[in-house]
Amino acid sequence: MNKPTVSSLSKNKAVRIAAAAILVLIVLYIGRRSTAPSSQTASAPDAAAQSWTCAMHPELHLPAPGKCPKCGMDLIPEIGKTEDEGPRILAVTETARKLAKVETAKLERRRAEAQLRLVGKVDFDETQLKTISAYVAGRLTRLFVDYTGIPVRAGDHLVEIYSPELYAAQEEYLLAQKTAGSTTGGMRESAELTAQAAREKLILLGLAEEQLAEIRKAGKPSAALTLRSPIGGIVVKKEATEGAYVEKGTPLYTVANLSRVWVRLDAYEQDLAWLRYRQEVEFKTDAYGDEAFKGWISFIDPVLNEETRTVKIRVLADNADGRLKPNMFVRATVKMHVAGSGQPIAPELAGKWICPMHGQVIKDTAAPCDLCGMALVQAEQLGYAKNDAEAPPLLVPASAALLTGPRAVVYVAVPGREMPTYEARTVELGPRVGEWYVVRSGLKEGEEVVVQGAFKLDASLQIKGKSSMMHPAGGPPETGHAGHTVQVADPHAGHSAGTPDSPKTEAETIRLQSPAEFRAQFDAVLQIYFSVSRALFSDNHQAAVQAAKQLDEVLAKIDMTLLQGETHMAWMKEAAVLQKQTAAIAEAKDIDAQRTAFSLLSESLITASKRFGPVNRAGLYILHCPMAFQDKGANWLSDRKDIQNPYFGAKMPGCGEVTATLQEGE
Secondary structure: OOOOOHHHHHHHHHHHHHHHHHHHHHHHHHHHHHHOOHHHHHHOHHHHHOEEEOOOOOOOOEOOOOEOOOOOOEOEEEOOOOOOOOOOEEEOOHHHHHHOOOEEEEOEEOOEEEEEEEEEEEEEOHHHEEEEEOOOOEEEEEEOOOOOOOEEOOOOEEEEEEOHHHHHHHHHHHHHHHHHHHOOHHHHHHHHHHHHHHHHHHHHOOOOHHHHHHHHHHOOOOOOEEEEOOOOEEEEEEOOOOOOEEOOOOEEEEEEOOOEEEEEEEEEHHHHHHOOOOOEEEEEEOOOOOOOEEEEEEEEOOOOEOOOOEEEEEEEEEOOOOOOOOOOEEEEEEEEEEOOOOOEOOHHHOOOEEOOOOOOOEEOOOOEOOOOOOEOEEOOOOOOOOOOOOOOOEEEEHHHEEEEOOEEEEEEEOOOOOOOEEEEEEEEEEEEEOOEEEEEEOOOOOOEEEEEOHHHHHHHHHHOOOOOOOOOOOOOOOOOOOOOOOOOEEOOOOEEOOOOOOOOOHHHHOOOOOOHHHHHHHHHHHHHHHHHHHHHHOOOHHHHHHHHHHHHHHHHOOOHHHOOHHHHHHHHHHHHHHHHHHHHHHHOOOHHHHHHHHHHHHHHHHHHHHHOOOOOOOEEEEEEEOOHHHHOOEEEEEOOOOOOOOOOOOOOOOOOEEEEEEEOOO
16 A cells, blocks of 8 residues: 655645635624624625636636726626526616616607718809800900909900801891891891891801891901800900910810808718708808808719718708808708617608709609709609608617627616516617717617616626627636636737836737638728728828728627627737727827827737738728828838828928738738
8 A cells, every 4th residue: 555645644734724724604694693683684795705706817706896907997796696687687676786786777769869060161052153255266466364363244245256156147137237227128038037047147156246236247257256245244264365366166264153052061872871851951161260151962973982981962052142151161060869760861852753853853743854944753752752651769778788899788677577587689770869869770769778787787697608799609607717817918009918127029929720711801991991091191181080980880890799709808908009099090189199109000900910910902001101290200001012101291291111011822
């Protein structure tokens, strides 16, 4: 028989000591419970048993609130301690509900109203823009309008011209008039027709009736005749030069009627669902402070600009006083009312008839267009009118929805239970309207939904290994610590997230496995990032704000459930950094602050592109500007090799060089 070794004796001794210690603690605990006042035992059993955990590290179970020892996040109450029913239902104590600060609100149907903010510029109304050209060849002997900006009225003189063709036409007209006056009998009618034709010829050559009367009175042709403006407006372009010889059709002036103008706005893709024909738009200009002007949407461009990812929206606005000048910068607000279908409504157009070519022509009955003669079409056929008779949409507060890519989870209070009970329900949401989402399916009117504390409920289900937002299939929570720890880089800090004082290591940018569907969604992030870069290159603060807001929405829609284990945890941390940096660009008050935030965002995306690739594009280039931020240098990503420097814009647009290429499959 083998003798016990020193090591085994030590282990046995340690086990006996530990067992004795546990026994002592149990006795003390039972004695404490038995001697405690009954009122205390009844009033706070939940609080005594309450434990705390970390949303990022749910494997932790701590006896008191504080900071997570692994990531430093605030601990949350672990509320899934009571018995529950079903894979997606969680019952909690009232104490736990209060600790988790769970609040609910009742779903209801209501008229959804929201505002969409856009930017753009005032432009000429192209339908009110006319070019005045020479009717005949000749030499311009005098210019009456000799600079741009002059207002002219219909009939005002423009130029004086000498034209052999015009001179010959006058002679022909005078001869025909003389012949018609002296001819009698059967030839008189033919002579009068000839005189009428000669008269119409001169009118077609640009002469007015009073000029014809002057020619008849003089009885001889005029060597130089005055050409008059056929329209009124502002001369915005002058091509005529005194003494120049012009051919028939040579442009002389461009005249714009500025009593009505266009306002061209840029709308991003996600904004298009809220825009419709005849929608009222309110806009302001820098010139007139808070004074608001109004117009209505007359046209939505059918083609998306591939570079800016925007669509041009044309607003028609009255400008009788002429205060709106072309190229003025405007900030516009579009107010929208949403029907039950989640589409903007236009009840004022129901039953109306509209011209497909000239949308401003609207009539109550079918008739030809006043401007072009085309047959009018019903507004419903053009997609302009939406029915306002349907029930208002069912709305859920945005704070209630836990979004993860195309899925959304909403926690619904289960009625008729002794303890607060909640069900995790997968729902289909429509577009966001302000602080609300339109509900497409999955929820009913009158149900109570969790508007605060939903993430804590979801974390509790995840801890218990049940179906949750993060893990729809259920199972033990993946902590990212099985086998080994993944270090996640904090690109803008210059150090490892796990060891703040250590330099970056190669392990921080190790390639992680990600499916093709996730990489396609990440590629969409890069596409909007390029729009931010181009906005900064164009020195356009507002465009960068709009692009950053769009980038934030695209980041929020990435389906994190496509990633598992280490990759999932790494992306959660990386996504939080990206969204923080994106928000800094959107909230920056000036373009310099935007460029600082953009440099941090660029470093994060460079790291993410290396870690979560391969990128789904033929070439992704890393560029470097050595002079950015007082010669400290800065990097950025681009889908093109030619330099468009986002840190200097127009000051030094070509400063920089390509330092690396991330090819597909790398």
